[in-house]
Amino acid sequence: MTLHPILIAVTARITERSRPTRQAYLQQVDAAAQRDPGAQRLGCANVAHAFAAMPEGDKGRATALDKIKVVAPRAPNIGIVNAYNDLLSAHAPLQHYPDLIKDEARKLGATAQVAGGVPAMCDGVTQGTPGMELSLFSRDVIAMATAVSLSHDVFDAALMLGVCDKIVPGLLIGALQFGHLPTVFVPAGPMTSGLSNNEKSKVREQAALGLVGRPELLEAESKAYHGEGTCTFYGTANSNQMLLEAMGLHVPGTAFINPGESVRQDLTREAARTVLALVKDKNFTPIGRLVDERCIVNAMVALLATGGSTNHLIHWVAVARAAGIVIDWDDFSALSDVVPLLTRVYPNGSADVNQFQAAGGPGYVIRELLDAGLMHADVLTVRPGGLREFTRIPSAQNGQLVWHDSDASQDDTVVRPATSPFSATGGLKLLQGNLGRSVIKISAVPEAFHVIEAPARVFNSQDELQAAFKAGELDRDIVCVVRWQGPQANGMPELHKLTPPLAVLQGKGFKVALVTDGRMSGASGKVPAAIHVSPEAAAGGPLAKVQDGDLIRLDGVAGTLQVLVSEAEWAARPLAQMPAELRAANGVGMGRELFANLRRNALKAEEGACTWL
Template sequence: MKLHDTVALVTERIIRRSLSTRDAYLARLEAALQRPPAAQRLGCANVAHAFAALPGNDKLRVVAEKAPNIGIVTAYNDMLSAHAPFQHYPDLIKAEARKHGATAQVAGGVPAMCDGVTQGTPGMELSLFSRDVIAMATAVSLSHDVFAGALMLGVCDKIVPGLLIGALQFGHLPTVFVPAGPMTSGLSNNEKSKVRERAAQGLVGRTELLAAESAAYHGAGTCTFYGTANSNQMLLETMGLHVPGTAFINPGAVVRDELTREALRTVLGGADFTCPPIGRVVDERCIVNAMVALLATGGSTNHLIHWVAVARAAGIVIDWDDFSAL
């Protein structure tokens, strides 16, 4: 199938516009790739600190056998419906890593807040700011620089853009994003809206309104509408940063754990360790894929802010005229 003329034109002008910044970014990536593995590159005291808490067999693998060590950055907390399922993911990932002769460590955690909780309160003023805090926390997590790859555990509004911006600062690492899946359907948005209308008219009280809201947002997973969280997942799918299809499987589904294991296997690149660095995956074409997916699916307008920043983190310069043309 021939590439649409406008898509080709926009992609080409982004490439031209980004030549100097993208080249500088890729030069840093290549320099990082040329270094020896951390266990051989770092001083003995650094290595001892990095792996002191590993179980004996894992320590042997990563230090003596030079096994790949995968860093996990997690947005887990147990008050956000979308992030609560991440509680046991690290144990699952570590067990799968051992099966493949690798190790995994939780490199760090990032904050995760929900606009659904803070909307209409002063806490909402921290929402957009939290994206850059998350990006910084991701970079701090990876700054120990002892990893051969990374897995990003996060789903919601500012969390995925922040994780992605932070991960791109370590663009030499193969990196896969690991979602937890969407909430199962509850009370439909149409029915919920009707209850809200009746509440606004004074026809029902707080008890009925809370019951309707709780029936709509009733369990683990991303919100049951196509807002920023679910738009994040669609964009990452089209960018090739997920195990394909993993954004669409509910928490608790039988296949969910296997998809998480497959994320680990993907970042290891199979037997040949061929998973490409995230900084190469996220190129101009990849960014345009995300922009097209956002527009074609009617996704969150928040991404007009987020993806300009994401692209710049990879040395790529886009603007709202590009979105407009597409």
């Protein structure tokens, strides 16, 4: 299949833009890969410390020395980085994965060690609380913790165990610092379907109106989030899994198999077999070589074709930079103009990820994109068959894993072919104008609300907006501007708690939009939201000029975000300063003091909000 010319052009400009940084990165990868293995290179005391706690049989294989001091063939050693905790429903199943991996490694004459654990927070728990201000930067903390884990430098390969929002990007950024290691990512899958996402949203809106109380709301939420696995909407966590499939970093088809299915354990063991196969000289494929410009573009295309989380317009910019690759929102925008929307999964539709999987899942989408010339097929992956292997669906037959080709869509209200998409363009849109650069998840917004023009009401926090809503002050056409929410201001929290009140206003027939330098969850939809406005207000961005009553136009069709005042007045208007009481409160309590240096050093959203460059 001939590649689409825009795909070729975007990949070429990314490659050219990234040439100096990518070359420098690959030089580091190659230099590290050419060293002797750690157990042979390190001093004897270092090696003894590294393997002191290993069972004797494993210790002999890892050190290449058996009990009678006869040198034996040295076995490959897998480093496991685990994001397990049992607060995150998606990560609770990871508790026993290391045991499965170690057992499988032994069967193959290899060894495995838990190199380290990384923190993993649940955004669903911290939404609307001070803890959410740690969320974005937890990604870089996870990356650093991954680096600390692998810095023991006695590993021949790595397995990354993690699923959710900031955890997978953090693990990937950290793994790319050890780009000489073959690496496979190991997920746990989504929870089974409970209360539908649409029904959950209705109860939330009723609660915002005061029509139901806390008992009814808690009952609905508990029916929606009821067991082990990721939340079933297509938010950031599940978008992570789609992107990893498109990058060829999973065992094919692993993303959306439920934790309780027997094939899930088989796939976890297969991850150990897969990474060990990559260690062999004839198939040596380190992650730093695998994640190249084409691989990153494939991930971007998969995000757009599925209407994935807006958070990845930040996270995957950071991931790319970790591999020496420079991408920006113009690249996403150019691809979005030609990549068709192939799925309708909540919040872009009513289906959940289990229905998406049943209808064809990632394998179907990847096949359609490859056949349409909208993905690079000639990329390295963790499997010898390349990206085509990721169009197949796994199952267990007679105790063995087998894969079969994805068929036609099993439900064309959820997944459609590239020849008959839900939309000819992707799910995300770049907005530009005198308010800066921003993005909108246009695929989640009904067409009637793609263009909103209304007077502004300026808020300095999400709490101020909630209070105004409860006081009945917002019952009119309105563009709610929530500023001082960017990376440097307070860590760029998600403002997902604003969706129910704004949806209520929209439901009353008012024209409503949100404009903010903060983030919205991958679960957000329905109400048009221009998010990640850059530069942020705290860095002197134009949101700091907006005043109550200014007419703002958000045009998701033309891709513009404008305040409709004269150029002369706009240029002369001074920048507001963050209120003193807000500045004093920011970064205080709930551990936020420890993140002060990250806030000071954060790049803007379009640069991945990176704190390490």
